[in-house]
Amino acid sequence: MPPGAKRGQKRGTFVVPSRTKPLVSSTKHGQRRRGKDDNEDDTAKRTKDKGHSFDRVTIDGHARARLGNTYWQNVYHSTVQPSDESSDEKKWAALKKALAFDRMGLRLDTVNPAHADSCRWVLDTEAFQRWRNSELRDSHHGFFWIKGKPGAGKSTIMKYLYEYVQDQKLGFVVLAFFFNARGELLEKSVEGMWRSLLYQLFSTVPECRKIIEIPVSNEIEKTWEVATLRESFRKAVLCLRDRKVICFIDALDECCDQNDARDMVAFLENVMQSTHRNKIFFYTCFASRHYPQITIAHSEEIIVEKEKEHESDIEKYISDKLIVNPQDLRIQLETEIARRSQGVFMWVVLVTREVVEAFNRGAMRKELFNLLNSLPNDLDDMISRIMRAGASDPGLLLTLQWILVARNPRSNSLLTHLYFGLRFASGEKKLSAWDPMEIDLKGMARFVDHSSKGLVEVTSTCRVWWRDDFQCEEFWDYDVHFIHESVREHILAGGLAVLDTNLRRNVEAMSHARIADLSVQFGFLKIVNQILDLGVDIHALSPCVVRRTLSTLEGYEMLQLLLSRGLDINAGTDQDGCVLELLVTDLGETSDQVQWVLDAGASVNIKPSKGFGSILEAAIWPPNRSDRYNRLKNVRLLLEYGANATGQDNPVLPAAARVCDLDVMICLLQAGADPNARNANGETALQILASASGNDEDYVEDVGEQFDEDDQEGGRTYGQPRAEDRDDRQTMTAIQLLVDYGANINEECHSYGSPLITAVAKNKFFAAEASLDLGADTLHRSEVHGTPLGIAFGKPNRDMFWLQWHLGTAKSVGLPNMNELQRKELMNVMGGSGPREEKIELVKGILPALVPYL
Structure with a gap:
């Protein structure tokens, strides 16, 4: 005993x-x-x-x-x-x-x-x-x-x-x-x-x-x-x-x-x-x-x-710590350091260390005095100089941020986490399991001291453990802290800006976020849990960090951990929005993660940050999404959890029409979306389809932009539209779908007028053809552009495609309804580029009454 x-x-x-x-x-x-x-x-x-x-x-x-x-x-x-x-x-x-x-x-x-x-x-x-x-x-x-x-x-x-x-x-x-x-x-x-x-x-x-x-x-x-x-x-x-x-x-x-x-x-x-x-x-x-x-x-x-005696203490310290030879050089340096100290002991500690390190690197007398003369007299300026000198080492910033936000400096786990965090941040992405025989705590302390450039100090305290057999054992607890409160004050005042210009303000919050982000990148639930135990403020985690957390192998478990620590799943920033918004606008497979955050209480009707009218619209919009099925799954999930598809303030059907996603459009229409609802620009879904023929680069191409360069004449020769292209079939089917659900084929939206006029004005042949097949009014007149036929004849196109369009429209409207200008334009088309014989045969087959005019 x-x-x-x-x-x-x-x-x-x-x-x-x-x-x-x-x-x-x-x-x-x-x-x-x-x-x-x-x-x-x-x-x-x-x-x-x-x-x-x-x-x-x-x-x-x-x-x-x-x-x-x-x-x-x-x-x-x-x-x-x-x-x-x-x-x-x-x-x-x-x-x-x-x-x-x-x-x-x-x-x-x-x-x-x-x-x-x-x-x-x-x-x-x-x-x-x-x-x-x-x-x-x-x-x-x-x-x-x-x-x-x-x-x-x-x-x-x-x-x-x-x-x-x-x-x-x-x-x-x-x-x-x-x-x-x-x-x-x-x-x-x-x-x-x-x-x-x-x-x-x-x-x-x-x-x-x-x-x-x-x-x-x-x-x-x-x-x-x-x-x-x-x-x-x-x-x-x-x-x-x-x-x-x-x-x-x-x-x-x-x-x-x-x-x-x-x-x-x-x-x-x-x-x-x-x-x-x-x-x-x-x-x-x-x-x-x-x-x-x-x-x-x-x-x-x-x-x-x-106090003069305090100056004597400073001189004693310098004499003991300034290990420089020869003796006359040391005495001169001691005298100069003591003279400039102004009684600030911490300044003396930092300056003495700088001079000794320079001497150990091989600096000679002149270089040592040049260094000493270059050092600032103010303690705050001295700390800033040390930071600038170590700016090339990324470990310095991470060390200072970590110690700034650590709530329990007396912790072996703080030392180990900081050590492995520094190693990981330096590029060692695959760290093996810690072997204390290979990497001991004293070695970690030396590494941290080097990374901090001396602004962080590691001390150890002996603890006594009475075992069950009444044998006494000693071990050491490690305390990692700034060498002085002045370092912490300097950092909070924006001192880290010399290392990262983004850290002039909100230093603590941004440091919390970086440490949490680093722990997330480790991909280990245990590490994240331990770092949260160190005092990282859960509310400082940005939505981007949380979103990346969900992508790890233990994403669901990490989400549950963060929620148990008080994470607000609906919190967001002006730049990134909330976690749900980041997930639904992601281009990868996120439907499982969307399900997780919805189950965790994410609001489906929260206001997004990136210009979208709703989270549902944000989920629909990404036009370059490779996985259309994932988009559909996200939309269905949002609708299942109460997303509003019927709202008139922020209708989502026009967004689906812009990407021409038939499955999503069907899903929205079945959920009660208004087929005639207009977006913020005053466009209906039909108008968007007529003007763009879809916009998804995977399967939507603007046929009006297909052309071949004519090097000899310097002009453009428009090629024939490819009827087999999926975007054309998709557009025609989408227009048919909207009309079946009650969309008005003749409704005017903005200056273009009806969808048919819009399609003609923007050279969208198949959209115009679909509109005509569904009963679009060919005599409908726009205040700005006139009738569809007049718009068609006013086009400066000279090819067989537009000849077919002119003749087909003239046949449906009737030759007597053509005014003199329109007839003249038809003659110009006939006299334009292209084989005249083929044109005449085409006219004979479509509209024989025009033959006398040729």
Whole structure:
């Protein structure tokens, strides 16, 4: 049995230590790698401490050596309540569990510790000495404020002070909360802060819970009232008559609501006044940027970048990290970097790394100074420069987007997904199953560091696992995050535009969509599920991504997964429309997928985005669809699920006539479509057939556009229409179909007039022939074009085809009805190109009365 364990304790549980180390050389603030001897020294130093009891589970000195700063984070997960617990014990156990939340101490853990021998100067500053002097509380009221520029190292100083107060054994109850703008809501909200502080306070001083009353329901609370939490904290602090309490609250500027942050500071001022009157030692240390401003009446304050000792820390870091030879060159570079740093530690980290990398590539003295002089002084500009320099590597953009939207950086799955996603995006389309013996997590961390150009950091945290046989095992959890919050802010401000100009706005939404798109392209349901678990916003998935998802081998299962995660199947964009629209306008086999989305609740009467009047019209339109049967199946499905085929505002029959699809036209007419309905251009289905003779390039050709070039005369000789062509038969059959269902063969639509006039005007012989056979009025006159015969004689055509048309029309109309102009045009036809003898024989056979005029 492990030391300190009691019989009845749950076995096989996790204990989370704070032993965190970076895996790559580009560590923040020069963190020194910990070795075996360091761990043994720490363990030896702390084993003399008494074990900490939590809910009757003892954690001895060895475990405390590993738990460190965040022992409260997950200990409550590893406890079992004995069956003889009193109701009060159960109540407070439930309270602790309700206060706790995932990743409660993560930000404190992930702040890199101070570089060797740095940050000690804070203890010697006049402001710190005054703050710790209880006789001067009237001047500062217990507040100490650390302010500085972004990247100056404020969080590192806060972590140093937190650990210093703990190690000094001064009898303080030490509480801490580090706001984390990259984390979940509770990690960056005042509610999360109060819950964390109360949790730590109850865990450290159990007796303070007796004087407050917080009702806890049988079910774990999901949310808390901030007013209840802070009032409970005030009462708890006021009951600590003989204890000293110190709070470290870092990164107030990262609180998600600055008004809440200001209210919290004001409330703590009131608590300070109450503790001062009651002789209770309560101190608070804040850290924040200069902006947004939060004012306080009394406090001691330091500004990090203005402290000379801080500059000395920077010089120590540069001296330790700038591995350049010879010595005089190194000294000159150190001096120049320190001079330009302006107290911003993160700028120094990035610049030092750039110079060292250039030296390792073989850069000489002049080149190194040219590089240093070219680097911007501003941290934000420095981040932008790194991005531009790495623009040729597509992995940089993907890495930054992935980390931007990842909700759980402390996850081995995040590291593995990011690694394989980068490999896949780089062109390795066939990735073999992961073999940890071939590709270990440390190798993945190096790959990610290289892909991010140092803007992303991978750290690892040791976790202890007690096996069922009471053997202790260690393994590592990996945390992938930006090296500093400034990187994230730069990206959200449009910084990724240097890599992709489309990412100036809506960076998060577009990044979510890209990661989801990449996971879809993997084609594995499990991968998609895991990536959704990482926090990808399901509402950020574009309809195009969802549509591609349906095309995978597990398309149906993927659709069910996305729906279970809250996908709105009817959501769409102005550019692409909704998923259903994309499917019905696709040229491939999509009827099964259309069935899936209709079963999932897709609306058949939603407004499309690409100029169609309805989804039904969108399904009919694609004229170059090779699979006409698929079009018909989609139309039938849409009608079955309630698509409106009878609407007068957006009639669909004209669309079917435009592609001359007889099966679809029959389907629509049987569903009640009006054969005389007009589209937005005022055209009926008959008019469209007469003017275009269909438009589907698979089987519809415009016979009026068939011609042969006459090279000698430079003119056009129109060939005979091919009666055997399927488009001609299709057109004539479609016209017959519409008339059978009640279409008016003589109805005028627009300036062309009736379908017969339209067919003649546009040289559509077979459409005109079909109209005549169905009783079209040959004497019907259009206000613009006149009679069909007049239009025919006015055509500048000189061939046998149009002679037949002229003679046939003259026979049906009657020679006496021809005016002088029409007769003259007939004579012109007879005298035009073509063998005259054949023309005369043709006239004798069709209309002998014309022979005297020849």
